[in-house]
Structure formats: structure tokens, C-alpha cells
Amino acid sequence: MDHKISLTINTDITALSYLLSWFEQLNQQSVIKQEVWWQCQTLLIEGFTNIVEHAHKGLSPETPINIEAFRSEKSIQISIFSQGEPFDLEHYLQEVSEFEDNHQERGRGLKIMSIMADKLSYEQIAENCYRLSINKNY
Numbered sequence: 001m002d003h004k005i006s007l008t009i010n011t012d013i014t015a016l017s018y019l020l021s022w023f024e025q026l027n028q029q030s031v032i033k034q035e036v037w038w039q040c041q042t043l044l045i046e047g048f049t050n051i052v053e054h055a056h057k058g059l060s061p062e063t064p065i066n067i068e069a070f071r072s073e074k075s076i077q078i079s080i081f082s083q084g085e086p087f088d089l090e091h092y093l094q095e096v097s098e099f100e101d102n103h104q105e106r107g108r109g110l111k112i113m114s115i116m117a118d119k120l121s122y123e124q125i126a127e128n129c130y131r132l133s134i135n136k137n138y
Helices: 013-027 034-055 089-095 109-116
Strands: 003-010 064-071 075-082 119-126 129-137
Touching (some): 013 034
Antiparallel strands (some): 119 129
């Protein structure tokens, strides 16, 4: 039942449709509840969008983003690899106001991700290489 897929894509926000089509490979055997699948899609979209708009801000649009997704019998794990400046996700999540109290037009994506994901982390794995890890159990 384990299934792993990977993709290298440019730093291009207009690639979201392609990204979701690629991700659909993990849902070929519809055992996952629709609500959980939508949450996984949202986590992927929010994670990719944050990498494009923040981690890769100022980098060339040709800068690659490597994405891996793994489906096991009980969870989906998404890893998005980025370049750019370091970012302290834990500190940011502590500093940002609760979702209900945040009326800004932008800046809620990471908070949404932290609520939806069962595990969310952002860590440096090599010089100038970071991994956003998202885990969703079902």
C-alpha cells in the first residue's frame, strides 16, 4: 500500500494546478475520507505557496523546489525542499495571533497548516537547503 512520489518544479505560483494533478496519484485508491484528502491538498498548496512567496523570494523563477509525498496505510507525509534564508517556524507560530483573532488578508497560511497537520516542521538539512515536513494521519 505504501506509495512514494517525487517532483521537481520551478518557483512558480502558477504551477499549483500541475502540482495538484501530480499529487492526485496518492489518492487513486480512495480509502481516504474526502475531508482528509482536501486537508492534504490544502497543506500542499499552503506549503508550496509559502516556499514560493517567502523562502524563494528574490530567487530566480528557475530555482527548483523538490517535493516528495509518501502515503502509508495511516498517513500522508509531504516534504517540500527549499533554498533561501533560514526561518524559525516554531517561533513564528508562537508569535502569530490565533486564527480567530487574525483579520489580516494574508499571513494565516502557516497557522492553518499548524491546525490541519498532525506534525509540521521546517528544518535545515544542508547548507542553504531546508525541508518543510507535513504529516497528516487518517
